[in-house]
Amino acid sequence: MNEIIESVKNLSIGFNSQKGKQISILRNVSTNIKKGETVGIVGESGSGKSTLALAMMGYIKQGLFHLKGECLFKSEDLLKMSSRQLEKIRGRKIAMIPQNAGQALTPNLKIGYQIDEALRLHTDLKKTERDKKISELLNKVRLPSPETMAFRYPHELSGGQQQRVAVAMALAGKPDLLLLDEPTTGLDVTTQAHVLELLRFIAKDTGTSMIYVSHDLGAIAQVSDRIVVMYAGEIVLEGPARKILKEPIHPYTYGLLKSIPKLSLAGLPASMPGSQPQPGSINEGCSFYDRCNLANDNCKKNSPDLEHIKELDTNVRCFNYKELINQNNNLQTSITKKTNNSEANEVLKLKDVSISYAKQKFFDQLLNKISDQNPTVKDINIDIKKGETIALVGESGSGKSTILKSIAGLLKTKDGQIKFENDRILSSDLKMRNPNDLRAIQLIFQNPDESLNPNHTVEQILSQPLKLYFNLSGEELKKNIIDLLKKVRLGEFYMSRYPRQLSGGEKQRVAVARAFAAKPDIILCDEVTSALDVSVQAAVLNLLQQLKEDLGTTYVFVSHDLAVVRAISDRVAVLYQGRLCEIGPSQNVYKFPSHPYTEVLLGAVLEPDPDIKPKLVAEDIVEEKPPEKGCSFQGRCPRKIGDICNSEVPPWQIGENGNAIRCHINIEELASLQQ
Amino acid sequence: MENNLITEDKQKNKLEKAFEILKTMASKPSGLIGLTIVLFHVVLALTSPYIAPYDYKAISPNTMLLAPSAEHWFGTDSLGRDVFTRTILGGRTALTVTFFGSLIALLWGGLLGIFCGLVGGKIDDVVMRVVDAFLSIPWILAMLLIVSLLGTSTEVLIPALGFFYGKGIVRVARAATHDVIAKDFIVSARARGHSNMSIIWNEIIPNVRDAILVEGAMRWSWMLLGFSSLSFLGFGVSPPTPDWGLMISNARGLMSFAYWSVIAPIVGLSSLIIGINLTADAFAKALGIDRSTKAPV
Ligand SMILES: Nc1ncnc2c1ncn2[C@@H]1O[C@H](COP(=O)(O)OP(=O)(O)OP(=O)(O)O)[C@@H](O)[C@H]1O
Ligand code: SF4
Ligand code: SF4
Ligand SMILES: [Mg+2]
Numbered sequence: 001m002n003e004i005i006e007s008v009k010n011l012s013i014g015f016n017s018q019k020g021k022q023i024s025i026l027r028n029v030s031t032n033i034k035k036g037e038t039v040g041i042v043g044e045s046g047s048g049k050s051t052l053a054l055a056m057m058g059y060i061k062q063g064l065f066h067l068k069g070e071c072l073f074k075s076e077d078l079l080k081m082s083s084r085q086l087e088k089i090r091g092r093k094i095a096m097i098p099q100n101a102g103q104a105l106t107p108n109l110k111i112g113y114q115i116d117e118a119l120r121l122h123t124d125l126k127k128t129e130r131d132k133k134i135s136e137l138l139n140k141v142r143l144p145s146p147e148t149m150a151f152r153y154p155h156e157l158s159g160g161q162q163q164r165v166a167v168a169m170a171l172a173g174k175p176d177l178l179l180l181d182e183p184t185t186g187l188d189v190t191t192q193a194h195v196l197e198l199l200r201f202i203a204k205d206t207g208t209s210m211i212y213v214s215h216d217l218g219a220i221a222q223v224s225d226r227i228v229v230m231y232a233g234e235i236v237l238e239g240p241a242r243k244i245l246k247e248p249i250h251p252y253t254y255g256l257l258k259s260i261p262k263l264s265l266a267g268l269p270a271s272m273p274g275s276q277p278q279p280g281s282i283n284e285g286c287s288f289y290d291r292c293n294l295a296n297d298n299c300k301k302n303s304p305d306l307e308h309i310k311e312l313d314t315n316v317r318c319f320n321y322k323e324l325i326n327q328n329n330n331l332q333t334s335i336t337k338k339t340n341n342s343e344a345n346e347v348l349k350l351k352d353v354s355i356s357y358a359k360q361k362f363f364d365q366l367l368n369k370i371s372d373q374n375p376t377v378k379d380i381n382i383d384i385k386k387g388e389t390i391a392l393v394g395e396s397g398s399g400k401s402t403i404l405k406s407i408a409g410l411l412k413t414k415d416g417q418i419k420f421e422n423d424r425i426l427s428s429d430l431k432m433r434n435p436n437d438l439r440a441i442q443l444i445f446q447n448p449d450e451s452l453n454p455n456h457t458v459e460q461i462l463s464q465p466l467k468l469y470f471n472l473s474g475e476e477l478k479k480n481i482i483d484l485l486k487k488v489r490l491g492e493f494y495m496s497r498y499p500r501q502l503s504g505g506e507k508q509r510v511a512v513a514r515a516f517a518a519k520p521d522i523i524l525c526d527e528v529t530s531a532l533d534v535s536v537q538a539a540v541l542n543l544l545q546q547l548k549e550d551l552g553t554t555y556v557f558v559s560h561d562l563a564v565v566r567a568i569s570d571r572v573a574v575l576y577q578g579r580l581c582e583i584g585p586s587q588n589v590y591k592f593p594s595h596p597y598t599e600v601l602l603g604a605v606l607e608p609d610p611d612i613k614p615k616l617v618a619e620d621i622v623e624e625k626p627p628e629k630g631c632s633f634q635g636r637c638p639r640k641i642g643d644i645c646n647s648e649v650p651p652w653q654i655g656e657n658g659n660a661i662r663c664h665i666n667i668e669e670l671a672s673l674q675q
Numbered sequence: 676m677e678n679n680l681i682t683e684d685k686q687k688n689k690l691e692k693a694f695e696i697l698k699t700m701a702s703k704p705s706g707l708i709g710l711t712i713v714l715f716h717v718v719l720a721l722t723s724p725y726i727a728p729y730d731y732k733a734i735s736p737n738t739m740l741l742a743p744s745a746e747h748w749f750g751t752d753s754l755g756r757d758v759f760t761r762t763i764l765g766g767r768t769a770l771t772v773t774f775f776g777s778l779i780a781l782l783w784g785g786l787l788g789i790f791c792g793l794v795g796g797k798i799d800d801v802v803m804r805v806v807d808a809f810l811s812i813p814w815i816l817a818m819l820l821i822v823s824l825l826g827t828s829t830e831v832l833i834p835a836l837g838f839f840y841g842k843g844i845v846r847v848a849r850a851a852t853h854d855v856i857a858k859d860f861i862v863s864a865r866a867r868g869h870s871n872m873s874i875i876w877n878e879i880i881p882n883v884r885d886a887i888l889v890e891g892a893m894r895w896s897w898m899l900l901g902f903s904s905l906s907f908l909g910f911g912v913s914p915p916t917p918d919w920g921l922m923i924s925n926a927r928g929l930m931s932f933a934y935w936s937v938i939a940p941i942v943g944l945s946s947l948i949i950g951i952n953l954t955a956d957a958f959a960k961a962l963g964i965d966r967s968t969k970a971p972v
Contacts, residue, residue, distance in 0.1 A: 408866045430865065438868035450861035455881035464877070519869070620971055 002657045003035040005176055006056060006094075011069035013051055013060060016405025023280040024050055024067060025231045033177065036211040037266060038203050040224030040241065042217055044533040045504075047230040053179055053213045055079070057094050058086045067101055073177070078594065091122045093595060095175040099182040102168035105154040111138075111165055113243050121175030137168040140205075142198060148363070158193035158622035161489065162472070164198065172310040181213045187621075188395040188558060193604040193614040197223045217260060218606030221245055222614070229253050232277055235306060239314030242610050246331075249314065250596050251292045259538035260608050261567040265589060267334035267565050268545055271538035275503045277442070286318070294320045337545050339570055347554050348384040348522055349423070353377065353416035355402050355578075374628055375414050377402050377578035386521075389548065389555040391569035391586070393562060393601070395623070399578035400558040404524045408443050409433055422523075439469045442515040446527035448507035450497040458485075458510050459495040465517040484513040506535035506651075509543065516547060524552045531563060541568050562605050566590055574598045576633050577626035584659025593671035596639045596663045631664065639673065641665060699961040700954070706961075709953025716947050720767045729757035731764050732915040740933045751920055752926060752937035761917035762939040766947060768912050769919060772832050773898040781891040781899070787841075788848025789875065789883060793856065796940055799849075806845055813829035814839040815904065819943040822910045832911070836902060842892045885962045892955035897946045901932025919944040 014024035033039055033056075043049040054061060056071055056668055058078030070077040073094065078086065089097075093106050098104050106114060112134055119130045138146035141164040154162055163183060180199070184192040200223050203210050214220050220227060220241075227244040229237040230251070237250035248254045255272040262269075274291040286290045286292070286299040298319055306317045318509050336350075356375035377399040384390050392400045405411040407418060409430035420426040420437060427433055445451035452461055462481045465473045472480055482492050488509040499507055508528065515523050525544070530536040545568060548555060559565050565572055566586060573583040574595060582595035589598060603615035617638045630646040637645065645663050652660050653667040661667060719900035728813065732826040734753035743750045749758035786808070791799040818835060825831045855861065864874050905911035906920025914921065926936040 035943070313950070405705070410862065412864055430868065435868060438866075441866075441868050443863060445859040445863065447859065451863050453860045453878055453882065456877075468867060468869060514863075 001189065001194060004032045005035050005074065005257065006033045006077075007072045008032075008052070008056065009070050009072065011052070011055060011071060011337060012067040013048075013055060014062055014067050017280060022067075022281070025064070025226070025233050025279045026055070028211065028264050029069070029233075029235055031228055031235065031238060033209050033211060034258065035176070035209055036203075036207045037210060038200075038223050039224050040212060040220035040227045041213045042215065042227060043230030044215060044535065046276060046278070047234040049213045049215075050181055052230070053181055053211055056211060057090060057096060057179055065514075069143060091118070091175070092173040093175055094177045094179065095170035095173060096179040096181070097170050097183050098165075098168050099185055101183075102154060102162045104166060104654070105162060105308040109153075109155055110150065111152050111154065111157070112285070115150070115169055116166070118169045118172035133172075133370050137171060140171065140202070141165070141168045143168075157189050158191070158578035158620075160195055160620050160622070163187065163191075164337045167195075167198065167202070171206070171208075175208060176208075177317055178208050178210045179213075181264060182215070183212075184219055185214065185216065186649055188620070189562070189603040189606075190395065190600060190616075190618065191620040192219065193222075193606060193616055194620040196606070197216045197614070197616060201225055208555055215243070216606070217534070217608035221608045221610055226233035229256075232282055232669060233279060234287060234317060235315070236288070236317045237315070238306075238364050239312060239316075243312060243314055244562050245608055247325070249309075249312070249324045250316050250318050251320075251324065252288050254324055254331075256535055257608060258333075259535045261538070261541070261561075261563040261608075262332075262334075262607060263563050263566055263590065263602070263605055265332065265334040267336040268336055268542050271542050272535040273539075275505050275536055276533070286317075294318075294323055296320070301309045313456075335542070337568075338549050340567045344386040344388070345496075346383045347421055349417075349419040350382045350403070350407075350554075351417045351419060352378050352404065353380040353403070353418065355399070355411060355415045357402075358412045367523065372414060374626060375578070376626075377406075378626070380416070381578060382573055382580075382583065384522075384554060384556065386455075386554055387548070387552045388570045389557055389568055390571045391557045391559060391565040392575055392671050393559060393565050395601075397577070398575040400560075400575060401526055402578070403556055403557065404443070404526055404577075407522075408524055409438070409440060414637070417647050439465075440521040441524065442518050442520040442522070443524045444508075444511050444515050444526065444528045447529075448504065448511045451511050452507060452514075454499055456498070457495065458490075458497050458499075458502075461499075461510060462514055462517055465514060469518055480517070486519055487516060487547065501537075504532050505539060508532060508536075508540050512540070512543065512547070516551070516553075520553065521558065525555055525557045527559055528557075530559065536644040537564070539596065562590075563607075574601070577623060579626060580662060581633065582659055582661050584655075586657040588655070588657035591657055592674040593655055593661065593667055594659075594674065595633075595663055596637050596665075596670075597633045599674060600636070600638065631662075639670075681832055691883060696958070696961045700957040703957060703960070705953050706957025709955075709957055712946055712950025713954050716766055716770065716950065719763055720770050721839060723763040723767065727760040727764055729760040731756065731760050731917045733757075738817055740936070742933075743935050748788065749939045750933065752922075752936045753929060753933070758939050759827070760918050760938050761922060762919075762943050764922070765919040765922055765940055766943055768829070768916060769902055769906075769944075771948075772829055773836065773895055774842065775833045776836035776898050776902075777895040779834055780841035780894055781887065783837070784841030784844025784849045785883075785887045785891075788795060788845040788850075788887070790854045790877065791845070792849040792852025792883075793875070795853075799867075803845075803849070808854040810839065810842045814901070818901075819908075819910055825912055827913055827949035832902070832905075836898055840898045840901070844890050845889060846908070848883060848887050851886040852879060855879055855882045886964055887961065888891050889955060889959040889964050892958055896955065899944070899948050899951065 008029055009031045011026055012024050013026040014022055014183045017023050022644060041049045041053060057079055058071065060066055064195055066079055071079050076386055104238055115134050115137060119133055123577045131170055133571055135146050138149050143149045143161060143164050184195050187195065196219060212220060212223050218354040224241045227241050228235055231252050237244060237248065237253045237596045244253065248257055259272055261267060272291050277287060284303065285301055286303055289295050289299050304317045304319050306315045308315050313675055354375045355377040358372040358373040380403060392403060394400055402411065406413050406428050409428060418428060426437060444642060459481055462484055463477055464482050465475055481495060490506065490509055503533055518588045529540050532540060547553065569586045571584065572586045573591040574581045574597060576597045581597045582589060600618045603617050606614060616635045621636055623635050627634055630648055631650045634640060634645045653663050654660050655667050663670065696826040703708055733756060737956050738751045738755040740753055741747055747759065749762060752758055791802050821835050822831065861874065861878055864878050901918030902911055905922040906918050912918035912921055922940040923937055930937055
């Protein structure tokens with residue numbers, strides 16, 4: 001059990017900058033992987049975790065150079081091997097599962113054929129043996145009906161199923177070491193939980209060592225025996241998973257864990273200031289110095305070494321780690337937020353809103369009507385009060401963004417009405433809205449890289465709404481821009497920067513500032529933190545909350561992340577396949593009785609805590625279309641009671657907690673079932 | 676006043692940016708060579724009338740087909756004219772015609788491409804099909820027809836060449852626009868209620884400009900070759916105006932015994948084409964544009 005299978009020693013990898021300077025992105029990394037052990041490598045984007053993982057396969061990305069150190073696989077240095085030697089090892093001894101398995105599979109070859117190819121390449125089995133092995137592998141990764149699965153094409157599988165096929169292919173050569181780079185990122189919450197469960201099972205069953213790379217501590221916590229935390233190209237903390245998650249003794253890890261929103265906490269997570277330094281801009285001293293609240297003068301001048309602490313079986317890179325030992329009981333705290341007063345007036349009402357993406361037929365086009373019996377989004381009724389934050393949650397395809405687009409006037413509704421202030425009907429067509437209504441509703445997008453024009457400076461970006469809505473110019477315009485930047489905690493000097501000169505969090509702040517420039521009544525937030533690093537996400541959430549408390553803005557907040565929603569929202573609406581399942585005050589939606597779909601979602605949340613395991617109650621099938629009639633969740637519902645679910649739309653029931661649930665099961669019965 | 680300051684500031688930024696791009700282009704050997712060649716040709720075209728040692732049209736039976744010497748560096752041609760004089764003057768027309776021709780190609784190609792990318796759907800399909808059909812006629816035949824109907828004046832050549840070389844630009848502009856309009860910042864501008872004109876001007880053009888300019892620069896070098904071919908066939912510049920294409924055509928029969936009269940214009944023409952090509956490539960690299968799919972000449 002204690003046999004070391006791969007050992008990284010003093011590894012440094014870097015690249016040459018445009019100015020010809022050598023910049024390292026991995027600095028002096030050393031770690032060991034034992035047989036049968038799963039090691040989680042966690043770090044923010046740019047921390048070098050993928051670079052490290054790839055180097056452990058003997059692969060260095062183009063443009064990067066091996067500066068020093070070695071990667072010993074069974075005491076042979078992978079970085080010194082010829083490509084012929086590496087070919088023999090990759091696939092057979094070390095296999096890799098990439099982030100996007102769908103793209104790694106060849107689209108025009110059947111699944112069975114692709115697995116067969118892997119077997120032919122990496123084993124000496126004969127044809128009949130291989131056929132047996134294929135169905136064995138498909139069974140092992142728990143694909144439904146493995147007999148027919150082999151004859152399907154990749155595009156006929158869902159994302160989670162494709163990921164399973166990738167696992168099956170990786171297992172074909174019976175590798176000793178399995179490398180996984182963000183294997184569940186981009187999958188739906190329930191699918192993610194299923195894939196992780198499968199990986200855990202396989203690790204146990206086959207005794208394969210695994211390296212699991214992810215930015216998501218929640219996922220890492222589910223699979224890892226040991227965790228390596230990376231920051232700015234260095235290992236800052238390494239030790240047994242439980243120790244790292246429960247008693248982190250490095251300030252970065254401590255802050256990171258505190259900045260993750262948790263289901264059990266109602267308030268906002270504490271945020272860390274600043275962001276990770278770019279490679280090349282790392283000065284002398286500790287690389288975490290700027291963001292650390294334990295930092296002192298020593299940290300500024302000297303950089304700490306990775307120190308081994310025997311009692312804790314932990315390596316830590318910090319001068320002052322002792323201050324954190326036994327300081328971790330307050331990991332479970334959050335910042336309480338002001339809740340909205342429920343007496344406020346309604347500012348936006350969605351009444352029986354249905355939205356269809358179906359192509360209009362010629363006659364319908366002439367008559368300007370949309371005839372679709374089974375629209376993507378159907379019968380949405382939500383009243384939104386002034387100053388509240390209402391969240392729309394659901395997995396991909398649940399119609400969250402579709403609803404936002406209609407509110408913004410970017411997508412025509414099929415039926416129903418959107419009413420704004422004093423029940424005035426708002427057209428769902430942008431061109432029919434008056435300028436003041438356009439100003440009143442603003443959007444913030446998921447990915448600031450896409451939502452900010454790369455050719456505009458921050459000043460130009462922020463001046464657009466100011467010029468458009470308020471006709472500002474000259475001195476006044478400039479003053480307003482500076483004010484806005486101040487509001488989102490950015491200095492005046494950001495004005496002349498281009499988006500590419502900003503970090504992810506800074507970019508999203510600019511996007512927030514642009515939305516607030518319009519002095520809007522309502523801001524529609526579409527997954528605004530999901531492209532951000534966790535430590536930055538907390539800061540943006542806190543900023544949004546602060547701005548709302550100061551300015552009384554209403555948010556419609558779309559997210560797939562139930563913990564984030566828990567942190568920021570006053571009220572939550574749960575959607576499945578474009579139909580509402582449950583709606584209510586957020587503290588109540590997170591309490592039972594819940595709609596069976598809410599129950600499934602809550603069960604699948606991955607918490608950064610080894611003691612909280614996800615509960616997998618429903619299959620992770622992906623449904624293409626909502627059912628024609630009956631309950632929208634009938635296809636996956638683990639509590640389905642019979643034909644009535646297939647034939648009749650369930651009624652709304654109001655629980656004593658104040659959440660409305662749409663299910664045929666009596667709400668009291670539901671409560672006792674879910675106990 | 677304050678407003679002025681801001682614009683001035685931006686102006687300076689643009690200049691700085693241009694300088695930065697030039698610096699990046701010159702930082703690689705191929706870019707530096709390209710820039711040097713182009714600069715050399717431009718300077719030559721501007722100054723050659725003043726530095727030419729002889730009269731380019733002075734025919735002299737006494738000095739026919741002289742080999743290169745101290746008096747006639749590149750020798751003389753079959754009419755006894757100084758080849759050096761004619762070579763340094765020979766790029767002027769080609770350079771001017773193709774420069775303005777490229778501008779026209781950029782203008783119509785760029786605008787039509789952006790338009791097609793924007794509207795998409797049926798209109799886009801139809802327009803692209805028409806453009807394709809029109810331009811699948813071999814351009815040299817079409818040019819010959821135009822030139823024989825309307826003459827070979829620059830007023831005819833510039834728009835005609837501009838028209839034929841704009842097709843590739845339509846494609847590039849259309850593809851770039853397609854990519855851009857799917858981005859959230861366009862959606863964001865639409866949701867804010869900006870007018871279509873303002874979206875095109877502020878959001879789209881700055882993001883497709885670079886790709887279009889690079890394509891234009893590439894087209895320029897091809898147009899040079901095309902223009903010289905016309906001259907070679909006798910449909911470009913009319914004698915006695917010196918022009919490389921024409922010079923090559925006139926001297927090609929004398930290759931075997933008076934090679935000098937044909938080598939000089941060939942070197943002039945090919946160096947300029949290569950120079951523009953290298954420059955365009957370096958320009959593309961400096962702007963971070965991938966030109967892996969090169970269209971055939
Ligand atoms: N070819 C390259 N040339 C220059 N810099 C690079 C190159 N590849 C990666 N980098 C830089 O190296 C750093 C580490 O990259 P790496 O891909 O390992 O990060 P990561 O932790 O996996 O991030 P993510 O979560 O975004 O995948 C980043 O700052 C990245 O910009
Ligand atoms: S060494 Fe100093 S700056 Fe670095 S993490 Fe420890 S306390 Fe913070
Ligand atoms: S109505 Fe039926 S299918 Fe729908 S959630 Fe309730 S039990 Fe499940
Ligand atoms: Mg990565």
